[in-house]
Amino acid sequence: MRVLETGNHFVALAVRSAGVEVVPAYPITPQTQVIEKIADLIAEGEMEAEYIPVESEHSACAALISASLTGVRAFSATASHGLVYMHEMLHYAAGIRVPVVMANINRALGPGWNIWCDHQDAISQRDTGWLQVFVSSHQEIVDTVIQAFLVTENRDVLLPMMVNLDAFVLSHTYMDAEVPSPEEVKRYLPPYRPRWRLDTRLPVTHGSVVYPVDFSETRESMKEGQENAREIIREAAKGYEEMFGRWHGDLVEEYRVEDARHLILAMGSAAAECRVAVDSLREEGHSVGLLRVRFFRPFPVEEIRRLCQDRDDLLVMDRNYSYGLSGALYSEVKGVLYGRTNIPVRNLIMGLGGRDVTHQLIERMAVKAWKGELDDITWADSHSTKSHEITKEMLGRFEEMLD
Amino acid sequence: MDKNEKKVGYMTSMSKPGKGCAGDTGEWRVFKPVKDEEKCNHCLLCWIFCPEATITKDIEIDYQYCKGCGICAVECPTGAITMVKEEKQ
Amino acid sequence: MVSFKSLPEEELFLAGSTACQGCPASLALRIAFKALGSNTILLVVASCTSVLQGSYPHSAINLPLMNAAFATGGATASGVVAGIKALVKRGELEEEPTVLMWAGDGGTYDIGIQALSGAAERETDFIYVCYNNEMYSNTGTQRSGATPIGAWTTTTPGGKVQHRKDIAQIMIAHRIPYVATASLAYPLDFYQKMLKAREIRGTKYIELLAPCPPGWKFPSSKMIEVSRMAVQCGMWLLYEHEDGENRFTGATKRMIEGKVKKKPVVDYLEVQGRFKQVLASPEGKEAERMLEEDVSESIRRLHGWVPEYI
Known part of the structure; x- marks a missing residue:
């Protein structure tokens, strides 16, 4: 299906095609259209998923993790301060090894308040254990969100992935792009089969206290997941090109x-x-x-x-x-x-x-x-402006007050 | 490139339920609850109040894990349980 | 009528855990599990319960259990409940499990109140149990929003000067279908409240007083006795809130009805070490009076007035 949509709406349409079952999310500019579109698709019966209107991003990520642990495919979206507010839970998601996918609409961090494009939010999450991809076109948004689930759910990876798209430049601009239907995607992305889950038939404890004698191995395992992901990413991109005829690069x-x-x-x-x-x-x-x-x-x-x-x-x-x-x-x-x-x-x-x-x-x-x-x-683009002169003038007056 | 070919594989903090996850916690005991069968009326208060699930419904005390907190002795309405100092080597 | 004899013998809390001697949290888990049975998913936020369940790769809890981050109780439950709904839609679950979120007073009154409030407002179908030991016991007994006035903690070395918050009232203000308080000294009352919570759809909040022997400085053998004294002096009131109405239960009901005499708060304070300092100070009488007034105020809020015989 070829449609004219915003980058944010393309995220939502790809999420539907990927058969996502639970979406906990909290609104933040410039991500809002993603979750509004998902809420609409669910309300109109075009998407079978549970939408959880959480009360913060920290909670969005917490619910994303725990929903995934029940054995279902889960997705969320955020930006900027929302992503940074999730920081603890980003570590948690990777540490507990849930294959969730989240879109992050790259936006600057305040102060000063700024809703526009900047990569500081995602880069500040570099060491959380998440896979991080940056896309550069509307079509790539669709294709990357779908590929992301194939990569994260691979048993040699099982780490969360953050799909980064630039605020406004991609999120709010309209372009036409191809969105594969849920049926088409099913042939590329099989239903999620968790390695284990919260299941009353086989009770286990997850997230136990781990002493120094065992801790390092849990982290080395995450490192291996990231290393393994390289080849899985290449295969996912290649397989996608074979099935849908589109290529945006791999790593x-x-x-x-x-x-x-x-x-x-x-x-x-x-x-x-x-x-x-x-x-x-x-x-x-x-x-x-x-x-x-x-x-x-x-x-x-x-x-x-x-x-x-x-x-x-x-x-x-x-x-x-x-x-x-x-x-x-x-x-x-x-x-x-x-x-x-x-x-x-x-x-x-x-x-x-x-x-x-x-x-x-x-x-x-x-x-x-x-x-x-x-x-x-x-x-490269930093230079003095008239606004800076006004700030300097006020600072000068504070100096006088202190004298 | 990898000099170290050993792989950890998928490893998470997943634990298996079982008795004695802290070992034989009976070793923590300083005082040991001892039941006087004559005085016991099987009211089950000691069973319900045991924080460690070491007393059965038949009022058998599992000394392998009983930590000797002494709640059973305090709560027993007939005085059927007394706390006796452990003799340890 | 429920009796001890009718309680299931099966133990889902397994002996030989890493809990301290006489730990109220382990006893509370044991009784809660008896009420809910094995078709339960347990979620635990950072607290003593994260530690007393044992450490990798052994666990004292024979239920599917996820340990969650400190501030996430309500949200973690919402995620699991949504996941269960999705599995039901898929036709992969025949019987929906009960979701039990287990948190201490730190995880409930303080860092977790936002997530709990959100989950309640979303009418998430789960049971939230707060085992309240009135301090951060796991990190070595620091003050919390649940610490009563006058109590010593490591961060209130001269005794806490503020009142505790009444979080059960905050939960009632969310208009959730069931709010209850419980005490370990009255296990059948707690058990029945858990059974009731399991049958009600929506968010259920149950708060249990959990006297911590090392934190409150009393011998482990007196854990039940201290729990009982808290109820007898009115510092801990047993009640349920359902259909917009408050209903006292058990020993508290008997006290409000005048069938048993309320005991002085000071008796309860004196069996613990954490009030020793404030009682011995020149402000001791004043602290005692303020705590008695707290009891009256709590009864007034729930009951509308304080009977003259109390």
Whole structure:
């Protein structure tokens, strides 16, 4: 079925096609349309699921976990402060090994209050044990949500997955995309068969106290789940392409990289803007390609090593910042390349809090980088504005009061 | 690449129910409840009040697990249970 | 009429647990399990019960059990109940299990009140039991919203200066179909309240006073005796709230009806170590008076007035 919808509604339609049975959720801008659409689909009898209108995101994630433990397919959606409020439960979901899927509409964290696109929310959840994928188009939203269940429910993975889509750029814009029907998806994604569940026929205790003598193995098992996920993600993407004829990449997506001397690395919708930049830089005679990092966890270690080593340099775009160091993708890329190459790796911080990411700015910054005119880490779109002058004036007046 | 080929596999904090999850908790006892069959009227108060489920409905005390809290002796209306100091090696 | 003889012999709480000697929580679980039987899913939020059930890979609880995060009691129950509904739709469950959420006063009065309130407002079909030991016993006896005025805890070294909150009244304000209080000294009363809760659809809230021997500083052998004294002096009132009405039960009912004389609060305070300091202080009499006034106020709220013989 080909439809014209918002990115958020595409999440909901994919969730229906995936046969999700329980959806606990709490509204937050810019995620609201996802859960409104799901509530509508259920109310209109177009989707068979239990919707739980919880009273907070912390509770949304708690109910997501416990619903999944009864042996059913469960999904939720959130954004920004909601995701960060769930932080404890994100660890819990991974630690208790539930194969749930959650959409996160990437939005900045306040203060100052800001509802626009930014990856700080998801990046701050890096070490929770969740698989994290960043998508860059409406069609990719649909296809990734469906693939996500196949990956998480795989018995060699059994870890939750966060499907990240950019606030407004993807969540609220309308595009047309293909949505496979529930019947079609069933052939790709079999019904969920839990490895175990809360079952009165076989009582077990889950989430017991675990002493140091056994704890490390539970965490090493999670590590193995993430490692195993790499191959499962590749297979899921390949299987999806065979059945539905669409490919968005697996752990990464390559764009004009074959002969490129320079590579740009980016995640999410900004990568779509990079594609335009690559095309126009190529027209100007620059040898450049784009490596779109889809999965931030598990990190595409082999792909980055294989694709990045024999280049002149790398330019890594981050829509987040790890204070006191650099952008998060930048430090990860440098980490996996350490000792394997000596090429310069530079970091562009841009698009924070919904600042528009333009291909013109990317092109300008790329050329500067190649000429060696950029610092290792450059805040590419940061500059003084009239508003800042007003703040400075008020600060000056506070100074006078203190004197 | 993996020098360490040993895998943990799927491992979670799943526990199996069974008696004695803390071992033979009878070893915690300092005082031991001893029943006087003559005085016992089988009112079942000791059975219902035992926090550790170590007294049966036939008023048999499971000394392997009885922790010696002494509630049964205090609550027994006929004084049929007395707490006796454990003789330990 | 329920008697001890009619209670099932089967133990779903298995002997040899990691509970302290004379632990009220383990006894409460034992009796609750007898009432609900084996077709029950137990959910436990972080509390002494997370610990007294044993540690990996052994468990003292012969029911499907999920340990949940501290603040999530109500929400965790909502997730399980929704999952059960989905399984019923699939035709995979013949008999719906009872969902029992088990939490302490910290997990109920303080960190978990939001999730509990949400679950109650959503009319989630489950039983919530709060075993209230009036302090954070698991972390070493710190003050909670349930700690009574005057009580020593490690974070109220001079005695608590605020009143406890009346969470059962907060739950009644949610208009849930069943709210009850219980005491371990009256096990049949507790058992019958659990049986009743199992038969009612919607959110059921049962709160049980759980005198903690090490936390309250009294010998483990006196756990039932202290529980009984709390009821006899009126510091813990036994009642049910159903169909918009409050109904005293058992020993409290007899006290309100004047069939047994209410005992002075001070008798109850004196058997515990946690009030020793405040009783010995110059404010001792005042604390005693305030606690007596608390009893009167609680009776007034439930009953409308305080009979003159109390």
